[in-house]
Amino acid sequence: MNKVLLVILFIITINSAAKSNWTPAGEMSAGNTDLVRALAYTDSGIMYASSWGTGIYKSTNRGINWTFSGLQGKRVTTLSASRNGDVYGLSKTQDFSYIHRTTDNGNTWTDVFTGSFPLNFAGGGEIVFPSDGSIVAAFSVTVGPTIGDVSTFVFKSTDSGNTWAQTQVIGAGFAGGMIITGDERILLGTSLGGVKYSTNNGSNFSNFTSFPPIFIKTILKADPEIIYVSDAYGLNRSTDNGLTFTDIGSHSNGVTLRTACVNRNGDLFIGMDDRNVYYSDDLGDSWKLINEGLPAGSYFNVLISADGKIYGGTNNRGVMIYDIPTHINSGSEITGHYNLSQNYPNPFNPSTVIRYTVPESNDGRVVNVKLIIYDILGNEVEAIVNEKQSGGTYSVKFDGGNLAAGIYFYKLIADKYSSVRKMILLK
Numbered sequence: 001m002n003k004v005l006l007v008i009l010f011i012i013t014i015n016s017a018a019k020s021n022w023t024p025a026g027e028m029s030a031g032n033t034d035l036v037r038a039l040a041y042t043d044s045g046i047m048y049a050s051s052w053g054t055g056i057y058k059s060t061n062r063g064i065n066w067t068f069s070g071l072q073g074k075r076v077t078t079l080s081a082s083r084n085g086d087v088y089g090l091s092k093t094q095d096f097s098y099i100h101r102t103t104d105n106g107n108t109w110t111d112v113f114t115g116s117f118p119l120n121f122a123g124g125g126e127i128v129f130p131s132d133g134s135i136v137a138a139f140s141v142t143v144g145p146t147i148g149d150v151s152t153f154v155f156k157s158t159d160s161g162n163t164w165a166q167t168q169v170i171g172a173g174f175a176g177g178m179i180i181t182g183d184e185r186i187l188l189g190t191s192l193g194g195v196k197y198s199t200n201n202g203s204n205f206s207n208f209t210s211f212p213p214i215f216i217k218t219i220l221k222a223d224p225e226i227i228y229v230s231d232a233y234g235l236n237r238s239t240d241n242g243l244t245f246t247d248i249g250s251h252s253n254g255v256t257l258r259t260a261c262v263n264r265n266g267d268l269f270i271g272m273d274d275r276n277v278y279y280s281d282d283l284g285d286s287w288k289l290i291n292e293g294l295p296a297g298s299y300f301n302v303l304i305s306a307d308g309k310i311y312g313g314t315n316n317r318g319v320m321i322y323d324i325p326t327h328i329n330s331g332s333e334i335t336g337h338y339n340l341s342q343n344y345p346n347p348f349n350p351s352t353v354i355r356y357t358v359p360e361s362n363d364g365r366v367v368n369v370k371l372i373i374y375d376i377l378g379n380e381v382e383a384i385v386n387e388k389q390s391g392g393t394y395s396v397k398f399d400g401g402n403l404a405a406g407i408y409f410y411k412l413i414a415d416k417y418s419s420v421r422k423m424i425l426l427k
Contacts, residue, residue, distance in 0.1 A: 021293030022277075022312070025063030025319035029054060036313025040079035040087055041306035046105055048087055049319055050076035056089065058106040062307055063319055069106040076100070080127035082135070088112075088161065090139050092123045097153075099127075099137055101161050113155065113164040117141045122150045126178035128186060128202075134158045136202030138188055140174040150174055152190055156202045167203050170196060177219035181227065181241060189216030195229060210242050222262045225397060226283070226353065232256050235270065237284050239345050239353065248284030251276075259312075263305035265393040266355065267324065271300035271312065279324075283344055294320065340412040340419040343398070347424040350401035354384075356412050360391030370413040371396060376406060389414075400425045 028034045028051055038050040047059045048069065056069040056076060071089065078090040089100040089109075097120065099113035125139025135157040143151045152170040157163060172193025179187050186198040188205060194213035196205035207213070211229055220228040220235075227238040234249020234257055249257075252272070260270040268280040269290075277294065278287040300312040300320075310322040339357040346352060358369060371385035381403065384396055400408070405427035411420045 020290070020323050022290075022320045022322050023293055024317060025311070025321050026059070026065045028057045028066045028318045032318045033316050034318040035301070035315050036319055037075075037077050037301050038079040038089070039302050039304045039306075039311055039313050039319070040081045041304060041311075042081045042085045042087065042105075043083075044085050044105070045307070046085075047306065047311070048079050048081075048106060049313060050074075050079055050089065051318075052076075056106070056109065062309070063311065063321055070102070070109040071100055074098075074100070075123075077124045078126060078139075080129075082129050086161070088127050088135070088137070090123075090125045090127065090137065092117075092120060092139075094118075094120060096120075097123075097139055097141065099155070099161075099164065112157075112161050113137075115153075115155075119144070121147050122174060125152075125175045126188070128178050128180050130180060130186070130201040131184060132201055133160070134201050135161050136178075136186060136198075137164070138170075138175045138178055143169075143171075150191070152188070154188075154202060154205065168205055170205060172196070176216040177230070179219050179221040179227070181221065182225045183241060185242075187219050187227070187229075187242070189219050189229065191215050195219070208242070210238075211236070211245060217257050218260055220260060220262045220268075222266045222395075225351070226266065228260070228262065228268070228284070230257050230260060235260060235268065235284055239283075240351075248280075251278050251287040259300050259303050261303040261305050261310065263308075263310070263324075266353075266395050267393075269303050269305075269310050269322075271303055273299070275299040277312075282341075290322065338412070338414060338417040338419070340410075340421055342421055343410065343423045347426045348400070349426040351397055351399045352423060353395055353397055354410055355393060355395045357393045358389050358391050358414060366390045367415045370411075372411050372413070373398065374409045374411065376408070381408065 034051040036049050040048045049057045055071045057066040058069040059066045074091045076089045076091045081087050086103045091098045095118050097115045100109050101112045102109045120142045122140035122142045127137045137155045141153050150173050152175045154168045155164040156167050173191030176189035188196045195208035195211045197208040198205045215232045217230040225241050227242050228235045233252040236245040237248050238245045256273045258271045258273050270278050277290050279290045280287050298314045298317045302313040312320045341355040343352045343354045366388040369389045372383045373381040
């Protein structure tokens with residue numbers, strides 16, 4: 001009987017440890033009822049949050065405490081952090097649109113662009129940072145004659161954000177997501193014209209014919225070279241840098257998507273207009289509902305991945321935090337387990353992504369990890385990973401462009417663990 005009770009208690013402990021809830025971050029304004037429209041996180045560990053109609057708050061301790069940063073009374077719809085830690089924001093009034101910037105960790109903010117757009121009821125947009133050092137901003141503007149006549153205005157800076165020049169007006173509705181792909185294209189979503197793309201760092205955009213010209217809510221990029229484009233109801237996945245897409249919006253049931261993000265491990269998080277939140281750890285093939293801890297009546301306007309967690313800006317409860325359950329802590333030195341996933345896509349031509357998990361260690365130790373490709377005869381083709389790694393989930397791109405079509409195997413070797421899976425290369 002004692003053994004049975006012990007097993008039951010162990011199972012309950014495992015289920016409790018594996019489960020994660022949304023928890024509130026620290027209080028921003030009094031009562032913590034802020035409507036948060038935008039979030040950004042810098043490599044130096046500073047998080048910024050836009051409280052609608054109040055201004056920008058910042059936190060230097062992962063959202064535990066917040067201090068007011070600036071832009072008093074502004075309605076900031078977008079925040080984006082550059083590689084050097086400067087943060088840019090977009091806001092508007094009925095007659096003007098602004099690009100704001102902080103270069104001193106949020107101590108002060110300046111308006112680096114002010115544009116006159118009378119009777120502008122649109123707003124919203126995106127900012128990206130191409131590798132040539134330029135900055136590209138795209139934001140929505142009412143062009144008339146009716147409120148519903150909206151275009152996306154594209155501006156570009158080539159002097160670190162000090163001055164801005166208009167490069168294009170895209171007559172395709174609201175801006176909906178903007179990313180830079182692995183081959184340096186900029187993809188820009190629109191509400192009426194599908195996806196637009198630029199091959200010259202935002203100087204001009206053309207129609208992206210690989211995706212239909214429909215409503216685009218957002219665009220995400222996951223490493224390596226996986227792109228997600230959302231229509232009104234869910235995400236569509238491309239594993240070939242945007243050449244083809246697969247619908248992975250099985251969770252939708254006719255409900256529209258509000259926001260989405262992807263973390264560095266490729267895990268997906270989406271917030272829907274019915275206030276449900278979903279999570280996928282298999283590139284969107286399956287989804288888990290993760291509403292636990294989200295207050296009744298609250299939903300997410302924005303989701304971002306930062307510092308190994310998911311941060312969500314809500315409509316009435318400030319910022320909420322979700323800690324992804326990656327392992328079960330049973331008191332032993334090593335927590336969780338090794339795992340080698342099936343490559344995706346499979347069959348593939350010419351590249352595929354292999355994901356694997358290294359369990360975490362309580363003392364932070366690292367293990368030597370090898371990921372080796374073999375041909376059907378057992379000959380080693382390539383060791384695509386051979387290094388010491390700490391606990392976590394990793395994604396590696398394998399390119400078989402120089403190999404003959406056929407069956408190959410990949411083997412993960414780490415500590416005393418080894419596992420082999422088969423994959424098929426087509427030509």
